Amino acid sequence: MPADRTAAGPDGTGGYGESLFEPWKPGEGDRIDLGSLAYDHVTRARLRAVGVGPDTRCLDIGAGTGTVARWLAGQAGAGDVLAVDRDVRFLEPHAGGALRTLAADVTDPGFDPGRFDLIHARFVLMHLPDPQRTIARLRDLLVPGGHLVLGDAIDLTTAAPPDSPYRLAMRAMWRALRTSIGTDVDWTPGYPRLLRGAGLTGVAAEVHVPPLAAGSPIAAFWLDTWARSREAMLATGLVDAAQFAAAQEALASGTADDLSPGLITAWGRRP
Numbered sequence: 001m002p003a004d005r006t007a008a009g010p011d012g013t014g015g016y017g018e019s020l021f022e023p024w025k026p027g028e029g030d031r032i033d034l035g036s037l038a039y040d041h042v043t044r045a046r047l048r049a050v051g052v053g054p055d056t057r058c059l060d061i062g063a064g065t066g067t068v069a070r071w072l073a074g075q076a077g078a079g080d081v082l083a084v085d086r087d088v089r090f091l092e093p094h095a096g097g098a099l100r101t102l103a104a105d106v107t108d109p110g111f112d113p114g115r116f117d118l119i120h121a122r123f124v125l126m127h128l129p130d131p132q133r134t135i136a137r138l139r140d141l142l143v144p145g146g147h148l149v150l151g152d153a154i155d156l157t158t159a160a161p162p163d164s165p166y167r168l169a170m171r172a173m174w175r176a177l178r179t180s181i182g183t184d185v186d187w188t189p190g191y192p193r194l195l196r197g198a199g200l201t202g203v204a205a206e207v208h209v210p211p212l213a214a215g216s217p218i219a220a221f222w223l224d225t226w227a228r229s230r231e232a233m234l235a236t237g238l239v240d241a242a243q244f245a246a247a248q249e250a251l252a253s254g255t256a257d258d259l260s261p262g263l264i265t266a267w268g269r270r271p
């Protein structure tokens with residue numbers, strides 16, 4: 001399914017987003033940060049509720065620009081935080097104190113960074129093949145009693161009418177992501193079942209949908225994501241250039257009158 005998951009960028013970087021988002025180009029860190037601005041308060045509240053303290057050894061998988069890992073190591077007061085990503089260029093400048101960074105691929109069979117009290121990953125498993133296997137691998141990295149907290153996108157709208165420009169564009173985006181990097185959000189509503197299937201206890205999940213207001217971080221995030229993936233979205237045939245422009249206008253002006261994709265966060269505890 002993923003056509004180019006292992007393809008290398010101009011600087012040798014391979015992996016997530018290489019064909020659509022071209023992470024070696026300026027602005028990709030800013031795009032990830034817009035997503036963080038829209039969702040960090042939800043993730044932080046959940047991690048706080050699960051419990052973070054000076055004795056908590058944390059692992060953040062696919063940490064991106066590190067907004068969650070930095071918060072864990074800073075304000076949340078965790079004693080030790082390991083931020084892992086295949087691409088650590090946005091993370092490395094923040095290493096120090098309780099925050100360590102590691103360049104690694106979580107799907108690598110040899111990936112074994114230690115044992116942790118809290119493992120978090122957001123917007124990562126949806127880009128990887130076989131989420132059940134990744135969940136089992138992460139469970140095995142937890143100490144008994146440790147918590148797994150996983151967040152991913154949930155698509156609440158595109159399967160149904162109306163065929164507004166906004167929905168056509170979102171459909172095209174999900175299709176383009178699936179074709180180019182294997183992203184699949186169809187399974188994410190099944191998170192609770194997957195966590196229970198991995199033997200975790202105290203399993204639950206919640207969904208947050210940020211409002212699509214003009215100028216909001218989430219509107220800016222989708223506008224930037226669409227701009228970067230415009231050609232791939234048009235190539236799906238699910239949206240044409242005029243509909244794409246109308247969708248951009250609706251999102252920019254706050255008149256999409258629809259729901260953003262949401263963040264589903266699911267959690268459970270290793271017995």
Ligand SMILES: C[S@@+](CC[C@H](N)C(=O)[O-])C[C@H]1O[C@@H](n2cnc3c(N)ncnc32)[C@H](O)[C@@H]1O
Nearest residue numbers: 016062063064085086087104105106107122123
């Ligand atoms: C959409 S970004 C999310 C970043 C961050 N977790 C957040 O929520 O802001 C996905 C991140 O996962 C990383 N990633 C993708 N596949 C990975 C893998 N197999 N192993 C480690 N990191 C991976 C990417 O490099 C990217 O930084």
